[in-house]
Amino acid sequence: MANDVTQKMHQEIIAEFKRLDVAKTGHFNLSSYLGTQNKLYHLKSAQENAIAKEFLSRHKDITKGQFLDLLNALYAGQSSNERTFGTRLLAYKKVYKPVFTSQRIFDWLGGLSGWCEVDSLCQCSFTAQGLLGDWDNWSRIVDSMSQDANISRRQASLVLLTKSVLPQFVIKEVSNKLEFGTKTIKRV
Known part of the structure; x- marks a missing residue:
């Protein structure tokens, strides 16, 4: 449960979303495209990145515990923007990457909906080396x-x-086969 400090931080982020939100235009159904029924603030990706950078510059002293509480609040948020924002924060606060444990990811995924929310958490939070390093x-x-x-x-x-692990396995397999093929050709 987030404490008063992290609740205030969470509300600060939502206030920025609301301030920069532009009215939905045209007939394009963004919610349907993203696969979510959660509220959407119509923001550009660059705007959300700027919000993340500015937020972290104002909160340089955010502790690991506060960061985790904030992520918990964001991933349980009412808007799709909140549910994808934790990954943006992590991009600028890599020192706290260890809070993205497999069990936390499992828990956070329980509240996400649609490919955008799921992909933002799974594609941007991990590297193949990180997953393979703790593969068991x-x-x-x-x-x-x-x-x-x-x-x-x-889906996750x-x-x-496919994003993190498969390419590493494919590279290893191709490399092994090429090495085997090269040895075989040299023998002939």
């Missing part, structure tokens, strides 16, 4: 997510594999 744990979590009743977790299991 991650493989258990990914396997569990692939069978979960929650569609966001099932695929995103994690």
Whole structure:
């Protein structure tokens, strides 16, 4: 549960979303495209990045505990923007990347909806090296997510594999096959 300080920080972020929100224009259904029924503030990606940078410059002294509380509040937020904003904050506060544990990701995914919310958490938070470095744990979590009743977790299991892990396995396999092929050709 977020304390007063992190609740205030959370509200500060929402206030910026509201301030910069532009009215929905035309007939394009952004909610449908993003696969979410959550509230949307119509902001450009560059605006959200600027909000993240400015927020962290004002809160340079944010503690790891406050950062985690804020992420918990954001990933449970009412808007899709909040639910994708934690990843933006992490991009500028990499020192707190260890708070993105497999169990937290599993928990946060339970409240996300739509490809945008899921992909923003899974594609931008991890590297293949990070997942493969703790593969025993991650493989258990990914396997569990692939069978979960929650569609966001099932989707996340695929995103994690295809974005972060699969390319590393493919590179390793191709490299091994090329090495084998090269040795074979040299023998002939």
